[in-house]
Amino acid sequence: EAGVAQSPRYKIIEKRQSVAFWCNPISGHATLYWYQQILGQGPKLLIQFQNNGVVDDSQLPKDRFSAERLKGVDSTLKIQPAKLEDSAVYLCASRSPGTGVYEQYFGPGTRLTVT
């Protein structure tokens, strides 16, 4: 079974530029998560999708971050414009549907450096 795929793996941009990250979850996983992991910290949830609908985006800085999950499969996270404090690893995770299924499977992440 293929894992969660993310691209690109690394990205360097200047502040005020825009950037987009892509995630392809495990096949059949209805729930998709985007996390932000700042150096020295644990991952922090940005947004959660159930199929193509947003379940929770309370921690997403909506003035600059946006995300979508068209057709309930792939997802894109965008930052526009980027700030220095957005430098972090952006992790995508997915979870299989069903009650009592708690495990999330993580992709390799995209390391963003904003200069």
Added chain:
Amino acid sequence: AQSVTQPDIHITVSEGASLELRCNYSYGATPYLFWYVQSPGQGLQLLLKYFSGDTLVQGIKGFEAEFKRSQSSFNLRKPSVHWSDAAEYFCAVVSSNDYKLSFGAGTTVTVRA
């Protein structure tokens, strides 16, 4: 809301020595607990999980963890570390209501020869 505390930011251990990483959780109901490992430049890999039953759980790569409800702890152990165990380790708790995962700040493990 649930939360996780990992008291040790950084641990250095000699190859072949034992390792124990501490994790304390805060959660009102029965906790569902995980340990993840993150090698440099990699994503998070699940080491083991605790949902119910036997409080000593076995995971991959020779790791085990013990759930102690009285101490609100879920410490990770390995009897003999290998150089490849150098990584960052995260303890996490999931809410049984909304399936949200909350992570600790992580413990970085350095293995010296």
